[in-house]
Amino acid sequence: MDQLMKTLRPYWHDPTQVFIHTTLSPITGRPDYTSLKRLEKENKDNARRVFSSRGDEGHLRLCYTLKDYNARANIAGNPWIDPVNPGPRPNIPIDATEAQVCLAVVNHHYDVQEFHLYHSTENALLKKAMEAVEEVYYKALEDPDLGYYQLKYIDFIQHLRETYGELDDDDLSNNIKRMNAPWMPTQPIQQLFNQIEKAQAFAREHDIISEKTAVRSAMTNLENSGAFPRDMKEWRLKPEADHTWNNFKIHFTAANKERLRTITTKEAGFHDQASKASQPQKDNPYIVRNSNGKGIMAYCFSHGLQWDLTHTSMTCRNRHKDHNEEATVSNMCGGLNRIKRQPGEVAIFKYQPSTTNRRTNGKENCIKQR
Ligand SMILES: [Zn+2]
Structure with a gap:
């Protein structure tokens, strides 16, 4: 028994030692939706790091109300129960055997440690958050007698969220603008997917961007890019049920891969033709070049100056009469x-x-070579 008591000396574990964000990113001035999201995320990372035998996500529960935490899908069937204060001493029945006494002592010791860790984690999260935000923005939470003594981290967060964290119409319409920002064929297609998914995540809790809207936005963007005329048609011909966001990404990732392959082949073919004619590439009169001599645009009588270097007056396949x-x-x-x-x-x-405007056609329109 004496031996047991010796091993059960209290040990207070400092939760901040396992935090990944020892200082949260400071919020200068008025907090807003984005800065609060970041603050919450950083503290969630911290809370997760502090082990608990009550769940797989450490002390993450402290970043939610109990109700919200247990409503999360991955908690289903295994709800979190907050540790309760076990009191100063183990509760030992008068007629307990020595084994029962030991068990009661060990259990009490464990409960104290657990309860203590829960509260010190809560305090640490609150302290980190308070340090990151200027006091004027949470002064309203101060009790005239007790100060912030009874304040809980989640109440602190909810106060800031409700007061400063609302997305307004400007935020939401800027978000839509970012979603629809023009994609260039020179950019990786993943960039288009990312910008749309990011916008969806941003608006999730406010003004949901549906899968249909996401697909439509991407379609319009690719349509404007002019890079996928055939693949767009193929996509449209698919049954409506197949028009999911995932299918869209698969379809156009493949289409883009093929497009890039074709461009490379076309360029290679063009170089071949040029060298076959033993004509230095620079002399090709159909091509407009940049200062490094790299071809940028090509001229065709029927189609004007355009971006396909293999398409010239000489090679045109759809000619004006x-x-x-x-x-x-x-x-x-x-x-x-x-x-x-x-x-x-x-x-x-x-x-x-x-x-x-008047125009006549025919070879007599060519400027006489000097
Ligand atoms: Zn042409």
Whole structure:
């Protein structure tokens, strides 16, 4: 018995030693939705780190009301029960055997430790949060006599959330803007998926962005990019039930992979053709180059200046009846004087046709070579 009592000396475990965020990211000025979310997340990381035999997520329960915590899906069937204060001494019946006494002592000791850890974790979470926020924003929680003595971490968080953490219409419409930001064919397609999923997560608790809306936003974006005309058609032809967000990502990830492969092959083919003609690439008169000599755009009599380097007056496969294979950027021979926008570029200027425009066709329109 004496031996047992010796091993049961109290040991107070400091929960902050296992916190990952020893200082939470400070919130300067008025807290808002985003900064509060971050603060909560950092303390959730901390709470999870403090072991508890009551659940798999350490002391995460302290970051929720008991009701909300137990309503989480992964808790189902195994609700959390808060430890209760076991009192100063073990409760030992007068006629207890020595074994029963030992058991009561050990249990009491364990309960004290557990109860203590629960409360010190709660205090530590509250303290970290208070240090990260300027006092003026939670002063209302101070009791005139007891100060913050009875304040619980979750009440502190709820107060800030209710007072400063509401998303307003501006936040939500900016979120939609971020979701619909134009995607460029030069960017990884994953970036488009990410921006949409991020927007969904942001609005989740406020103004839900449905799966249908997500798919529609991505479709519009890809449509504007002009990069997937055929794959869009294929997608539209699928049965409505298959138009899920996951299927969308699978479909267009594959389509993009194929698109990138084709572009590389086309470029390689173009270089081959150029070298076969033993003509330095730089001399190709259909191509517009940047300062490094890299081809950027190509000219076609029937289609104007556009981004497909394999498409020129010479190679065009869908020609105007007066098509002229000699038409180049510097000598369009009366061909189409249109510059195609980069996919994803939003038009601001709109062409207004004028009745005074006149045009004649034919080779006589070519500028005489000097
Ligand atoms: Zn053409």
